[in-house]
Amino acid sequence: MQAATGLTLTGGLGVRIEDVLQLDASYQSALAASYRRFRSGGNTLYEFGDGPESAVADTVDDLLQIVKRIVNDPFADKRLRGGPLLAELLSEPDDAPANYVYSFGAFLLRELERGSEERRPEQWKRAWQTLDGLLPSDAPTQTLDSANAAYQAALDTLQTPTAAADKSADANEPRIVDDIRRFIEENYAKPISLSLLSDTFQLSQQHISTAFHKHVGMPYIKYMTRVRMENAARLLSEQPDAKIFEIAESTGYANVKHFSYVFKKHFGVTPGEYPSR
Known part of the structure; x- marks a missing residue:
């Protein structure tokens, strides 16, 4: 042979x-x-x-x-x-x-x-x-x-996005943006960056940033913060005895002070003052 x-x-x-x-x-x-x-x-x-x-x-x-x-x-x-x-x-x-x-x-x-x-x-x-x-x-x-x-x-x-990939993704932007939103909603407790989204969806950071803002009406970072805050409020209601740092870690924040700052800016009260507490 x-x-x-x-x-x-x-x-x-x-x-x-x-x-x-x-x-x-x-x-x-x-x-x-x-x-x-x-x-x-x-x-x-x-x-x-x-x-x-x-x-x-x-x-x-x-x-x-x-x-x-x-x-x-x-x-x-x-x-x-x-x-x-x-x-x-x-x-x-x-x-x-x-x-x-x-x-x-x-x-x-x-x-x-x-x-x-x-x-x-x-x-x-x-x-x-x-x-x-x-x-x-x-x-x-x-x-x-x-x-x-x-x-x-x-x-x-196999991990590097290309300009050709960006171009071919234009027609599928709504679906891709929905996928990115779902990814954020399912992984909000993990460290998510624009670089990570680029690697995950095989598109350039610029393309993801522009498409997300276009279809969602806000930057991805603002959307992720909203998702994290909504889940933080939910956890505070469901787990009234949980420590604030535990809630912070469960929603993607390693620094409890930064978490409290973002939470107060979002809801107008600190995590400890939240109504369900």
Whole structure:
């Protein structure tokens, strides 16, 4: 096959089963065995054993979860902190074969892309181009640092809004603004910034700011303050014995003095003077 197509074929052979209900277990063990290609190369049929396969599979799964969290969780640390795991997977962190390094980066992108509808084709194209450019196929080896840098750069392209994205979003502004409002209403207790909204909705900060003001009639920060104050009043009514600092923390304010200042400015009374207290 390789002589005819130039492609390699790598497979994993799972554990034997006695019942069809065990098929998933056999599949998972075959998948774990196939992950050895990242450490030992491709074009091989790997058979599952109780030794290194499970450890390699756990490492791959852990790295994949880190990458998914970076890209999909708006509150996640956007830095790729998988260095120790990557070193464990590649086994030779100071001088790993370049094709192994690229193969694992391609695997991460494919797993992210599988079934994803949130990102646009041009973003995936840029991600693949970034990986190809930073991990060229003609390089004999790659260091752990260069692998991390390449993976991070490819992931960054999936988080960076583009002018084209802004333009294509114009027709859907009302829906997008509704989504932003819902996001604020569901996450008001967390630190929400314009930068976070930009990362989450894959639009520029300017576009979000302009569209929100246009369709809601107020800046996003004013809308978020109103949502937080309404919820603060609700909590004060529902939890009359709660401490003021607890109400502040529950509505996104780390500083109780600032919370009290904003509350009085909004309602005309301090939290302690609020009628329900």
